[in-house]
Each structure stands twice: as structure tokens, then as C-alpha cells.
Amino acid sequence: MIKINMYLMLCGIIGLVVSFGCSDDDGENRNKTALVAPTLNNATDISANSFTVTWEAVDGANGYLIDVATDQRFGQMVEPYNSWRQNAISLKVENLDPSTDYYVRVRAMMGMEVSGNSNVISLTTLEEVDTEPEEPLKSAATTFSVGVALSADRISSGSHAKLYEREFNQVTAEWEMKMNITYPRPGEFDFSKADKIVDYAIANDMGIHGHALIWHNAVPSWVESFSGTNEEFEAMIKDYITTVVTRYKGKVKSWDVVNEAFEDNSGELRNSVFRRKMGDDYIAKCHQWVRDADPEVKIFYNDYSMTFDKKKQQSTFNMADDFKSRGVPLDGLGFQMHISYNWPNTNDIEAAVQKVIDRGLLLHFSELDVRVNPDNGISSLTPQRAIEQQKKVEEVVRIYNAIPQANKFALTVWGLKDDESWILYFWDNPDWPLLFNADFSPKEAHTGFLQGLKD
Numbered sequence: 186m187i188k189i190n191m192y193l194m195l196c197g198i199i200g201l202v203v204s205f206g207c208s209d210d211d212g213e214n215r216n217k218t219a220l221v222a223p224t225l226n227n228a229t230d231i232s233a234n235s236f237t238v239t240w241e242a243v244d245g246a247n248g249y250l251i252d253v254a255t256d257q258r259f260g261q262m263v264e265p266y267n268s269w270r271q272n273a274i275s276l277k278v279e280n281l282d283p284s285t286d287y288y289v290r291v292r293a294m295m296g297m298e299v300s301g302n303s304n305v306i307s308l309t310t311l312e313e314v315d316t317e318p319e320e321p322l323k324s325a326a327t328t329f330s331v332g333v334a335l336s337a338d339r340i341s342s343g344s345h346a347k348l349y350e351r352e353f354n355q356v357t358a359e360w361e362m363k364m365n366i367t368y369p370r371p372g373e374f375d376f377s378k379a380d381k382i383v384d385y386a387i388a389n390d391m392g393i394h395g396h397a398l399i400w401h402n403a404v405p406s407w408v409e410s411f412s413g414t415n416e417e418f419e420a421m422i423k424d425y426i427t428t429v430v431t432r433y434k435g436k437v438k439s440w441d442v443v444n445e446a447f448e449d450n451s452g453e454l455r456n457s458v459f460r461r462k463m464g465d466d467y468i469a470k471c472h473q474w475v476r477d478a479d480p481e482v483k484i485f486y487n488d489y490s491m492t493f494d495k496k497k498q499q500s501t502f503n504m505a506d507d508f509k510s511r512g513v514p515l516d517g518l519g520f521q522m523h524i525s526y527n528w529p530n531t532n533d534i535e536a537a538v539q540k541v542i543d544r545g546l547l548l549h550f551s552e553l554d555v556r557v558n559p560d561n562g563i564s565s566l567t568p569q570r571a572i573e574q575q576k577k578v579e580e581v582v583r584i585y586n587a588i589p590q591a592n593k594f595a596l597t598v599w600g601l602k603d604d605e606s607w608i609l610y611f612w613d614n615p616d617w618p619l620l621f622n623a624d625f626s627p628k629e630a631h632t633g634f635l636q637g638l639k640d
């Protein structure tokens with residue numbers, strides 16, 4: 186290397202004294218000038234397929250020629266970086282192979298004059314990010330469906346669709362089937378977005394779980410401020426439920442009919458507009474209308490904190506027992522499972538699950554996400570938290586997988602990748618709650634899901 190540099194320096198000096206063609210180390214003859222060779226800095230932003238090089242500006246230069254090769258002697262040039270012309274003093278070198286050694290040098294240009302070569306830098310591109318997980322979730326889970334909450338807009342993104350189709354065999358609309366979307370104005374339904382999801386799922390052989398007909402957080406404003414009588418309100422809700430369930434009869438095989446009806450910690454029935462206008466028994470009425478519209482559809486009651494909020498849990502099971510004794514239709518319970526890496530504890534989850542089994546109901550883990558930053562103490566996903574999250578996902582899947590087949594329904598993840606999770610704006614702090622990274626690569630949590638099936 187020193188020898189080569191001395192040789193180049195000599196050529197440069199000779200070029201200064203006499204205008205003399207001097208062979209440089211790529212074997213070409215060039216006119217050497219007074220133009221100083223640039224100095225290359227170390228490469229930055231090295232990824233599996235690219236890196237950036239910068240160099241010191243050369244006085245008088247109006248351009249630079251960059252060479253990239255896979256060998257030190259620049260015999261194996263990497264196209265198109267063979268005397269690549271660049272006016273700026275940096276270049277992002279792209280479309281490279283992962284885990285490969287690259288060598289770079291640069292010359293300065295001034296009109297037709299070209300300097301000698303700069304120092305040579307070398308670097309190795311990173312290993313390829315593994316976007317192909319060991320095994321897709323849906324093929325590993327042979328005894329229950331693996332669902333994902335998706336939204337109509339994301340279906341048209343190729344990268345999303347590829348993962349939805351590879352990993353999942355059931356879908357839930359993240360918001361498109363809620364009443365504020367499907368029934369925006371009196372007498373005027375809008376199923377455009379819901380239809381898009383339903384058509385997509387059917388075309389890709391995925392089951393569709395309907396979510397959610399009645400939810401106090403997705404009430405259209407005209408319903409919230411309904412001006413008619415209570416009888417008119419009830420007739421309107423009956424018509425709404427009948428219309429939606431009938432539209433998707435045979436396609437949407439299960440519905441969360443009422444979502445989150447009970448208050449936190451007290452287990453009291455929420456005083457929603459539905460309760461105020463239709464009375465305490467409004468949930469039973471809604472279930473019956475769903476059953477009347479579709480005798481085959483599975484009817485679920487869905488709520489959060491079901492594994493540890495004992496009052497809410499008690500109210501839910503009391504309702505289930507009451508419905509059973511009165512013959513009100515109810516096929517299953519949805520535990521949302523918006524949880525954290527360190528909570529709730531295993532015993533609480535297992536005990537709550539057992540209560541569903543004891544009642545012979547279907548169980549849906551309906552909205553799984555696992556926060557790793559509930560205390561807002563980290564600003565990036567640390568390797569340790571990623572592993573702790575993996576363990577929690579493994580535990581949840583192990584518990585679900587161990588329930589009797591008669592109680593199994595589906596385990597649904599609430600979203601695809603971390604940067605799109607509702608958790609980010611709900612809690613308003615950084616988090617990484619899902620199974621895929623922002624770049625679509627599977628996380629440790631994905632591996633945890635697979636492990637939970639094997640435990």
C-alpha cells in the first residue's frame with residue numbers, strides 16, 4: 186500500500202514537472218495534473234445493501250470520479266460505480282450484496298483534468314435482515330385461527346399484504362366495521378371500507394371476525410344525540426344490527442356484538458347511550474337480533490382487563506351465566522389482551538381462561554399487543570425488552586394453545602408492525618408492542634409465538 190502511494194506520489198510529481206502519461210494502478214493512462222487527490226473518509230450508514238462515502242473537497246475540482254470494487258486492486262468493479270461521476274462530496278452506494286467486502290477510491294476532476302487516486306477505504310456490508318421467519322404463524326398454529334387487525338388502506342400496500350397473507354388466516358377490521366364508520370348518518374349506511382376488507386379476506390381464504398356492532402367509543406354523533414323516543418332508538422338499533430349482520434351473513438362468521446360494556450374496577454354497566462335508551466338488558470336484546478339475522482354466526486362479548494380486573498371479570502361471567510339461564514345467545518368471550526411484558530401475571534391469565542372453559546364458551550384472545558415501555562423508561566427497543574416481550578408472547582400463546590379444542594376459536598394480534606400500533610397514540614409514548622418491526626422483519630416476539638405453540 187505504501188509502495189503504491191509512493192508510486193502515485195511520484196507520478197503526481199512527474200506530472201507536475203513534465204506533462205507525461207503515467208500508468209496508475211488500474212492500468213489506464215491518464216493525464217496527471219496539479220489537481221490534488223481527494224482524501225476519503227470512512228464509510229458511514231453501512232447497511233446490508235448500501236453505504237455512504239464522503240471525501241474532502243479538492244480546491245478547484247468541479248467533480249469527482251468514484252470507483253467501487255470487490256477487490257483491493259480494483260479488478261472487479263461494481264457497476265455502475267466504475268468512474269461514477271459525482272459533483273457532491275458524498276455518494277450513497279446502493280444495490281450491494283450483504284456481508285460483502287467493498288473497496289472505494291475517488292479522483293477529483295477539473296474540466297478534462299483528473300487527479301490521482303485517493304486513499305482506498307474498505308468496508309463490509311451488514312448481514313441481510315431476515316424477513317423470512319422460521320415459520321408463518323398460521324401454519325404453526327394447527328388448532329386455532331391466527332388473526333390480525335388490519336385496515337382497508339393497508340391492504341393495497343404490497344409489503345403489508347404479503348405478510349397478512351403469509352402469516353394470518355383470520356382478520357378483524359381495526360375500525361372499518363364500527364358503527365361510526367358504517368352508519369355515519371340517519372338511514373345512510375357506508376360499507377365501502379368494510380366491504381374492501383371482507384372481499385380481500387375472502388379472496389385470500391381468510392376468516393373474518395366482525396368487530397364491533399356496539400361500542401361506546403365508536404358511536405356516530407347523530408346516535409349519541411338521538412332525538413327520537415326510546416322506542417324509536419331501539420327500533421333504529423335493531424334495524425342497524427339486522428342490516429349489518431344480514432349484509433355479511435355467511436361471510437363474517439363471528440361478531441363482537443357489544444364491546445367493553447363494563448366499567449373499570451367497579452364492573453358496573455357503563456352508562457352508554459345504549460343503556461340509557463334501551464335499559465340494562467340492552468346487551469341481551471342486541472345478541473338476540475344478531476341471532477335472528479344469522480342463526481349460524483358466533484356471538485361474542487369482548488372486553489379488556491379481563492384477566493386481572495376482578496370486578497369486571499365477575500360482571501362478565503355473571504352476564505354469561507344469566508344469559509345461559511335465560512337462553513340469550515352467547516357463544517364466546519373475547520379477552521382483548523392489551524398487556525405488557527411484565528403484566529398481568531401467569532396465574533391471573535390462567536385463572537380467567539379457566540373460567541371461560543368451565544362455562545363451555547369459546548375463547549378469543551382478540552386484540553393481543555404487548556407493551557414493552559409502559560413506564561416510558563426506554564427510547565428504543567432494547568435487546569433485553571425484546572426478549573422479555575418474546576417470553577410474554579410465548580406464555581400467552583402457550584396458555585391459549587393448552588385450552589381444550591372445544592373452547593378454541595382464534596388468537597388475534599392487534600396490528601401488524603410496531604410503528605402502526607394504536608398503542609403509540611393511545612399512550613402517547615414510544616413503544617414496540619407487535620410481532621413485526623417497522624421494516625416488516627419479524628421480531629423476537631414472533632419467535633415467541635412459535636415457541637408458545639411448541640411448549
Ligand code: XIL
Nearest residue numbers: 359360396397444487489521552607
Ligand atoms: C382501536 C383501533 O386500533 C384504532 O385504530 C381506532 O381508532 C380506535 O380503536 N379496544 C378495542 C378496539 O376493542 O376496537 C380498539 O381499537 C382498541 C381498544
